[in-house]
Amino acid sequence: MKIGVNVWSLPGGWSLEKIFGVAKAAGFDGVEVALDETGEVGLELEKGGAEKIRELAGRAGIELYSVATGLYWKYSPTSADPAVRSKAKAIIRKQLEIASWLGCDTILVVPGAVGVDFVPGCEIVPYDTAYERAADAIGETKGLAEQLGVNLGVENVWNKFLLSPLEMRDFIDRAGSARVGAYFDVGNTLLTGYPEHWIKILGSRIKKVHFKDFRRSVGTLDGFVDMLSGDVNYPAVMGAFRDAGYDGWVTAEVSPCADYPEHGARSLANAMRAIVAGG
Numbered sequence: 001m002k003i004g005v006n007v008w009s010l011p012g013g014w015s016l017e018k019i020f021g022v023a024k025a026a027g028f029d030g031v032e033v034a035l036d037e038t039g040e041v042g043l044e045l046e047k048g049g050a051e052k053i054r055e056l057a058g059r060a061g062i063e064l065y066s067v068a069t070g071l072y073w074k075y076s077p078t079s080a081d082p083a084v085r086s087k088a089k090a091i092i093r094k095q096l097e098i099a100s101w102l103g104c105d106t107i108l109v110v111p112g113a114v115g116v117d118f119v120p121g122c123e124i125v126p127y128d129t130a131y132e133r134a135a136d137a138i139g140e141t142k143g144l145a146e147q148l149g150v151n152l153g154v155e156n157v158w159n160k161f162l163l164s165p166l167e168m169r170d171f172i173d174r175a176g177s178a179r180v181g182a183y184f185d186v187g188n189t190l191l192t193g194y195p196e197h198w199i200k201i202l203g204s205r206i207k208k209v210h211f212k213d214f215r216r217s218v219g220t221l222d223g224f225v226d227m228l229s230g231d232v233n234y235p236a237v238m239g240a241f242r243d244a245g246y247d248g249w250v251t252a253e254v255s256p257c258a259d260y261p262e263h264g265a266r267s268l269a270n271a272m273r274a275i276v277a278g279g
Contacts, residue, residue: 001249004029004063004066004252005265005268006210016033016053020057033066034069035069037071067099078112085133093141095107096150106208112134112137113159130161134171145177145180155185182206183207185210187211187213199241200240204244208248209249212254213232227271237275238278252269
């Protein structure tokens with residue numbers, strides 16, 4: 001396995017050039033970039049700009065392998081507004097395009113939501129309606145994913161949707177494409193289940209993985225804690241990955257260390273290495 005770090009795990013004011021340098025110095029193999037509305041990886045990014053980012057990463061000795069985004073909380077594929085759903089599909093297509101330019105093989109997609117407690121005023125969507133709209137978004141964009149050779153990784157998040165590994169498995173299989181799979185987040189399962197169970201059931205459908213840790217006793221967003229400080233049974237998780245045959249990227253997605261971010265990055269990389277090594 002290779003270890004990577006999501007750009008959200010480092011200070012938001014840092015340039016990609018600095019992020020790549022700090023990630024390399026900390027001991028990470030790669031960086032997961034994130035699409036935003038504006039900025040270095042924004043919706044207006046074109047091929048030439050993406051190639052410059054790829055060159056920056058190469059000079060730093062950093063691999064680029066995945067493109068995440070937080071835009072689906074604003075532009076949900078399951079919204080009642082057709083214009084918002086159309087925007088969400090456009091974002092998926094842009095992510096796929098940028099990933100292909102950067103040499104990444106996967107994008108992270110939040111498929112929508114039934115409801116989200118931590119988003120004020122979040123729209124509540126009937127579960128069955130959300131399922132059909134999410135399936136429609138994946139169905140309409142999987143062709144481009146196949147054309148570009150980039151995976152659509154559907155993430156398990158706190159969206160009151162696709163709540164079990166059986167349901168996630170069936171949602172992925174319904175797409176009928178080898179380019180549609182799971183972007184599996186280990187820590188996000190702890191509120192209602194066990195990541196090792198998800199890994200066994202999803203198996204070869206897993207395209208990419210997020211690592212984080214969580215304390216069940218807290219039960220809110222405040223329960224996300226430093227790696228190896230929560231309730232994730234990482235030995236069991238790694239055993240499940242071995243049994244499933246997953247040996248791809250694992251990416252740290254945590255809050256950045258506010259006061260000493262470079263030290264925090266080194267500590268995070270060390271924890272990731274320990275987990276992967278099984279020690």
